[in-house]
Amino acid sequence: MSKQQNEVPYGTLDLLILKTLETMGTLHGYAIARRIEQVAGDSLQLSQGSVYPALIRLEQEGWIATEWGVSETNRKVKFYSLTKAGRKQLLVEVANWEKTTALVARFLGTAS
């Protein structure tokens, strides 16, 4: 259904967000987007806005929790934090990711 217009590989954004929240604790959307950009450096072209559709999905899955707070500009804003289920999910996703990359790496290794 979703057209793959974001530059981040499909599905990885979830992983990045979860990992960010695990390292940084409670953050609002802008901070999450900035953090991902910083860590990625030049290797990633992210429209910051695309974190929001990802965030609502993660919230519906129950992996992250939200609470209303006040931003540095004094605006009402949602803060996101990892839940217990989210921590577990992160482990699963990391494991999946490692398995996939390992497989692809092995495949590329033998093919060359």
Place this chain on the structure above:
Amino acid sequence: MTLRRAVKSLLALFRAARLDRELDDEIRAHLELAERDALARGLPPEEARRAARLSFGGVARIREEHRDRRSARWIETLLRDVRYGFASLPRTPGFTAVVTGVLALGVGANVAMFSIVDAVFLKPLPFPEPDRIVRVWEAPRPGVTNNTTTPDFLEWKRQAPEFAALAAEDDIAAALGGRGDPVRLPGKVVTAEYFQVFGVRAALGRTFRPEDAGPLVVLSHAAWQDHFAGDPGILQHRAVLNGEPHQIIGVLAPGAFDRDDTKFWKPLVFTSEHQSKVMHWLTVHGRLRQSVSLAQVRERMRAINAALVTSKPVDDREGTVEVKPLSRVLVGRNLERSIPIVFGAVGLVLLIACANVAGLLLAKGATRTREMAVRAALGAGRGRLFTQLLAETLALCVLGGVAGVALAWLLVEAAGPALAETLPFTAQVSVDWRALCFAGALALGACLLTGAVPALQTSFANLASALNRSGRGSSGDRSRIRRVIVAGEVALSLVLVSGALLLLRSLVNLQRIDTGVEIEKVVTMSTDLPERAYPTPQHAAVFYRAVAERLGSAPGVERVGLATHLPLNWIGNGEGIEIAGVSKLVRVRFKRVDPGYFSALGIPTLSGRGIESRDREGAPRIMVINQALATQLREVAGIDDPVGRVVRLSAPGYIQPGIRTPEVAIAGVIRSERVGPPGMPDFAVVYVPLAQFPAAGVKFLVRTRLDSASVMPAIREAVRQVDPNLPLTGVATMQQVHDRTLSSPSRLAWIFGVFAAVAALLTAIGLYGVLAHAVTQQRRAIGVRMALGARRRDVVSHVLGNALILIAAGLVAGALGAAALTRVMRGLLFEVSALDPFALGAACLSMALVGLLAAFLPASRAARVDPAATLRQDG
């Protein structure tokens, strides 16, 4: 998608506005933060704002994606389409009304029928743990089940630990006196564990205990409400049953028993008379212990019976005992056969209704080709157009479904009394949530069935040609599909109509059968004799004889007869006769009549004599047999002339208890009268003089000179002169008794007839629609032909010819279908082949007539086309 997310995304649908607002807040805050950071990096304000927006990405796209992610998008779209569909309905009120009506008819009949099927076959019986309730029968011969003797019942009870409760019962009736006229109520005498078997409790007082005996009574909740006005202090009162005061010890809680005929229960205490080993009179029900299987209890009963059998009369020794779940016993073979067939018939009606609606939708689609083409040109995908058209159909089907449920409710309400009479009392028919679910499924199914083809047709129309066309022509494809649909309707209707005609023929045949009795101007009635005033059959006999004498001399009365069983009614008493030199017992039905019986009903004596007044108590024992028995005697024992023969008659209680099979002489042979349901072969019947074997519960048969109704007052007066306290019960003309024996086949024929008529009507509407549409479409062509010299007659015959082709195609297909489908009705037909050429031919003819009638209107409209006007119009 996890369940949690599925729920959340559904919830998100309803919270869409709030979620949108929250997202907007977040975006605003995000942009502000980004702008602040950009300013901090030293960008000028304008640049900073631009940079913030740039790195955020397209706000509109993010919003869209947010919506996609948080909720199942297709649901949102579908809901919008359905809402749009509903909104579009009032724009075409005529179309909406017709489609809703047609669907309501189909859905309503099906939902009503489903409620019946559900109540009779699917729902568990309305008792606690109903699977454990069983009926226990004796099975003296394969395929024959019989009531039980008292000694056997007591043995079963003693030796079968598999039963948590085992109870015997017998039907009785009593006149309930007290306030106002006495009313006759059916009741039962039951042993103590009866209510435990069914798991029914008392709401007031208690039910029976083993030590209960004497004039005690338990009332059903309904009887308490109807006859005692729900008096809470009822246990302090006494009920007068047959003139004798009874202590009311309990009132049952409301429940299934309120729908049964039985209004009261009395304790059954076995007397020495009841200990007879040949009197099979008890109906036995049991409740199995938990974790006891049917196979286990069957095994046990067989073992018990094997031990008992050695002491039984020779002829009962091959028998066994049968244990059947109550749910299987309650639904008779008749219902088991006819309900699925009727359900199939309403299914066909719904199919025809759907075909009709599909045809109407196709016609409507034709007028929207341009609209669809314009939308497609503006960028709407075909999938979207398709789902949107389907959603419009869904709106129609939902409306039709709702109307259908209302119709079903009305039908079930209206049919209530008839249903209560036909179905087992445990079946409570109501349009409940299960029926609603079924209705929902039907509406969805109807939507797919009716909507898919038209929606495909309309949404896949060729864009360019549709836009280029002046909006006049019709797509050839579409009208071809409509013609196929209408031919299909004709075929389905033919199946129903021929089914109805077969049942009708069968009914006529049943009505025509010679019953062997003359029933014109004969009325029947009986009275309930109170036990106190008439303690023995001999006392009753005095009463009956006195009444018969009075009636005989009453003005307007021609003849009077007395009998234990009405003519045309089944004789429950099955007995046997032993003939010297023949090892096998000859099975007979056993009926007691007075000397007036045969002449009152016009039954002629074939040889010997009938029963006469000299056959009194103390006179030599005689019996009269019917022709069927005479034939049987010839076949079995080679007796050519049975008159004067002496045989042994095994009938419990006849003569004296000590002699089991007294010798009785055959005095005469009479022509057979019909016994039991129509269409069965004549049963062998033995008649003995009522005077020699008195009975209570005797029926009067009065042949009147004039119309029976005008003689009724005189009849009542005659009975009143003998005993002024006795009400007449069961007053009916013999014609009514005759009709009652035919009620179930005639009801079935009626139901089928109505369905067939509805089907034919729907088909006529469908055919009319197609032809009318075709005429409108071909207006110009018709005009041109007429301008070129075609006469009106040619135009009319062209349209009718078109119709005939459709009808003929449908009839050919339908005849094949009818041949295949009516075969399932074979079991319901009497002396009619399921392939009866008359019924099939008449069905074809009537469908052809209905079709031509429907075609007549469009044809005459075609004939009225004014060539000049049509040609000018095109100018």
